[in-house]
Amino acid sequence: MKLRQSSLAGPATALLVLLLAACSEESVEERAREAAERMKDALGPDLEAVAIAQKIDPEVVKEVQQNLTAIHEYQGEITDKLDGVTVNAIQAFQRSAGLNDDGIVNPRTRERLKEAAAKARQAPAPQPAGAT
Secondary structure, three states, rough: OOOOOOOOHHHHHHHHHHHHHHOOOHHHHHHHHHHHHHHHHOOOHHHHHHOOOOOOOOHHHHHHHHHHOOOOOOOOOOOOOOHHHHHHHHHHHHOOOOOOOOOOOOHHHHHHHHHHHHHHHHHOOOOOOOOO
């Protein structure tokens, strides 16, 4: 059996192909389903999809984006939409703040983000090199 190169051709796919080749025709479908379940369990949940699906007020999203911009974690447009770019910025902030980096805007994340943004806004603007 020859594997062609694709975005899916990797160790997991090769393992699945070998597993399928070793099975009798009657059990191929069942073993493939079992292997897919094991791979799904090993990968865990898609955190970005879970974070994007969170129920969050659009005004809170806007506030979070503004605060992330203030601390230089977000360079996107300020909107009221929770998207992948915003979730990635939230996760980056959570990591830097020592929080669980799940992309969820819970009260602790929101409060720490507000504090970091307030501190960043109070800091003097950096002077360009050579400025007096």
